[in-house]
Amino acid sequence: MPDEPARNISGGADGGGAEARFATGDPETRAEAVVDALGDVYWRKAYRGRDAFPCLVRTILSQNTSDTASQPAFDALMDRYGGDGDLAAALATADREELAGVIQPAGLHNQKSRVIVESAEEVVTDFGDADAFDRFVREGDPDAVRDRLLDMRGVGPKTADCVLLFSGGRGGVFPVDTHVHRIARRMGVAPADADHEEVREALEAAVPTEKCGFGHTAMIQFGREYCSARSPACLDGPAACPLVDLCDRVGIDTGAGKVVDPVEVDD
Missing domain, CATH: 1.10.1670.10 (Helix-hairpin-Helix base-excision DNA repair enzymes (C-terminal))
Structure with a gap:
């Protein structure tokens, strides 16, 4: 080593x-x-153990930009919407224009705010909350998890695979x-x-x-x-x-x- x-x-x-x-x-x-x-x-x-929904959000913000741009945007998002509650629930009801302003350093902020809000809405509607989504990512069949992530608007293969790796801890990804x-x-x-x-x-x-x-x-x-x-x-x-x-x-x-x-x- x-x-x-x-x-x-x-x-x-x-x-x-x-x-x-x-x-x-x-x-x-x-x-x-x-x-x-x-x-x-x-x-x-x-790699393993990151909460699945924040990991998804962080990876969406990293699309087509650098870490130096996306990390401040993620930090600002967590400061504004993280709190002590359910991040998915908070973002599912977030005003998109306000969210776009918060994540502006990441670039493509209008597009990414739409993707993040729509992903949050899907998590709340289909899984109930971020904890249930996290369990699905960690425990579900990897192929089924990947397919479900890819069904989300704006989530491509790299984003899905990063969630599988960093949150689900899936080997072979x-x-x-x-x-x-x-x-x-x-x-x-x-x-x-x-x-x-x-x-x-x-x-x-x-x-x-x-x-x-x-x-x-x-x-x-x-x-x-x-x-x-x-x-x-x-x-x-x-x-x-x-x-x-x-x-x-x-x-x-x-x-x-x-x-x-x-x-x-x-x-």
Whole structure:
């Protein structure tokens, strides 16, 4: 287990989840080898236990924006509507314009306020309250939970998978955001032309169940620190990237210093 790095959003007491030890031995796939290598850089974590409805709201706010924008919006929402009562009940009856103003730092605030209020209304109508919704997410059949979440307006696969992972603690769930989508295809562990769902399917098939959650958060961290969309570390030389030996560098021309989306690479 590596020491806690100076910059690691997925580690330490403030990073969420719990320290985990995964099985050692030779990885069976290159995708598993990538996750194992990430475990040499970042703390290995297992995720579970967040309340399901706040987790859903937090993930909706994170859509198409950064943590630095969505976290203040979530904090403001909780200050205004959290209180000591049922968050779903409070948001189901919230004035949408007022809510939009509260969450404005997250961007797309009018759209997100509508999605949040409608999701809250569904939770109250179909489950009764946030506690019952939480039990459904934690205890229900994972496929049924995912399908129900996807039925909610504005909830896509990444949002549903994050709720399953961070609230339900479901193993084998590998949410795919823009970082994961880019890196998996760039490294060659998913097809270059794969969409988000196809990347998810490829990773969940190739990475052991207990490693998927950590693989998701660690790959996001790796994308922020090393493998950005326009300036991946390998452009500074192989020694600049800790995963260079596992990467096909699809779409990266280190000689010319040029980077394109993997799907744009000629066969």
